Amino acid sequence: MDFRDPAPFPFRAPPGVPLDDAVRVGDPGDLAAGLPQLLGYRPSESVVLVALGGGTGRRVGLTVRADLPPPGYARELAAVLARSLATDGPRAALAFVVSEAPDEPELLRPDAAGPAGGCGTDLPHRSLVHDLVLALDAVGLPLEQALLVRAERWWDFDCPGACCAPDGGTPLPTGVGALEAAAVASGTVVAADRGALHERLAPPGEAARAAMEAVVLRVGLEGPVGRSAARRRIRSAVGRCRPGRDGERPVDEEVARIAWSLRQPDVRDWALMLSLGEDAAAAEALWTECTRRAPSPLDAFPAALVAVCSWLRGDGAMANIALDRALDSEPGNPLAGLLEDALSACVAPWQLRALLAEAGRSAGVTGLPGAPAR
Template sequence: MWSSDADSPLRVGTEGLLTALPVLIGFRPRESLVLVATGGPGGGRVGLTVRVDLPPPDDPALLESLCESVAGAIARDSPSGAAVVVVGGDGATGGGGGEAGVGGRGGGWPPRMDVAAAAVAALHRAGVGVHSAVWAAAIEAGAPWCCYPLHDCGCGGRLPDPSGTVVAATAVARGTVVRQSREDLVQLVEPAEEDHHARTGRAGPSGAGGGTGRPAGAGAAESGAAGPAESGAGGGPGAVDGAADGSGVRGRPRWPSDPVHVLDAALESAAAGRLTVDAELVRIMSAALRRTRFRDLALSTCTGDHAAAAEQLWAALARTCRGPAAADPAVLLAVCALARGDGALANIALERAERVRPAHRLARDLRTAMAAGWGPTEVRTWLEGAL
């Protein structure tokens, strides 16, 4: 039920869909509700995938609002059906113990039946049929999983190692980077020494992986198009390599005076895996990004031949810049990520921008676009028309 491209589908069952979740959203989900849209000629091709943190079991109003929001996002993808997946929730009330519920046997229900039932009902109200409703204790080798008693199929078992599946191997071959947790993604855009109290935590209700309580599609959900992500050169997006002389590029006494030439030099350095973000680069880029023509030039780097290097540059600047100046590179990073189908990274980058400059217009526009189900095709079409 997952395909790397139109000509070479990889057919998997429910267990395969569970182990494919890290590929679909960019990291291994924990304590999450994940909705997966399916469609295509046979109804089994993966479309939009949306993840939010599990709400607390004692807040039915939040649960209903959350499920309505994520179901609405899935419905905008016009799927022929959807899968509902609950990951974790073992410590919450609302279902039987994990071991007792494996395979629907042993006298217990899987945990967080309240979440699964609310998500199924919300999808039905949105006009989307549900073909699978599944619980997994975790997305890791040996974790128990089973179907909720939706179709009384009794399916269940223990997951194989998600990194050892055909889907994972195909994704790695295509350059997809799968991280162990959402926190690994956050480290790409957040300063390591940032004050703990300045952060909102993981996005979503009480976390798109606690804290903001915003509805999905307005910053609370992570979504990703079903497709491979490109890995950046030099160790992935935001890789920074220090130059011995403290300059912007090894061997250069200083950055050029023209910001356009600085951008070219920084992209060249990032592509070679030797980018250094120093105070001078931050000063030049922060000033230049306040000008419309330069912002348009910067947007043009988010797709095409320079996209991988640009993603590294914008991630490094989003980490290094302080205050409102971090918003522009963070939004550019979000555009890069969304253009290659990495909705999780796009969401995290937008959170950074929104936190330091809440009124950033392009950040608001991207939020709206993500809520409407935009993926790589829509972003590339928009950039072609806007530049």
């Protein structure tokens, strides 16, 4: 497949954009420039694999990313990434190496054909691309194209032209691209880096934590409330977290009562279904607030719910960060454990949505959407 073909390229929408709203991109530079929208943050020193599938074999599916490996671990990392990508059932893959590393002497290339000693320079991380080709081939996937993204430019590792010579490169598109426009329209905020995603769940300062712990203790001593009362409280809080509202923050007592109520399996299972409906974004905002402010282990279930909401909207980075928070807080948390198994098996968002909807219908939950088409 030649990405210089002017035919538009249909993408799976970025996190927060409905999957059936295809975004069309016709240039490899647009893909490279759109990586922050695909990942939810701006990657650095990373390797990214993107699955290609669908009826035409040109629809973006699962996207997996890892830090660039230290020496000696490239082959192992490539195998892990390839196996993960293969769980999406794609037809082929794309690879992006995002790195500011300088060019390498040709002598360092594992496939160098020149005489010993070599001459000139080559793009960095070519050996990693070689390992990716072998790992993808082992799972039956061709690597359609591999790009280096560096210093606001991109190179095709297989292009022999001057445009992709080490001292060349093509500038990344400027202005608002199709993926960025779709993300903005959906209200998705791209983080500056992965660390900024962690900050979204960071606990408040020491004084606020102490005050919250006192409220949590007092509410906990009162004992559990009934299921109906807990649901009403959660629905009220979700309603105030909807996009476009003033964004009134729940007070400490409300956070404490919601966090305690999520320890009740019937309330938690009902709350999980909120991630499937029209209030999914508002529910995620509430679970995020509860995760930030509830002390351990009461933050575990809200964090697991954040992970579910994030994965369902395609934000794997945020899902894994929230899942780590839940498991660190309460290693035996049942919801976090189930989700960890699902993410380890690379269960696609559409598959998880279908599983949750079926479980909800079996439990008698009404008003659930049908399973979306893949």
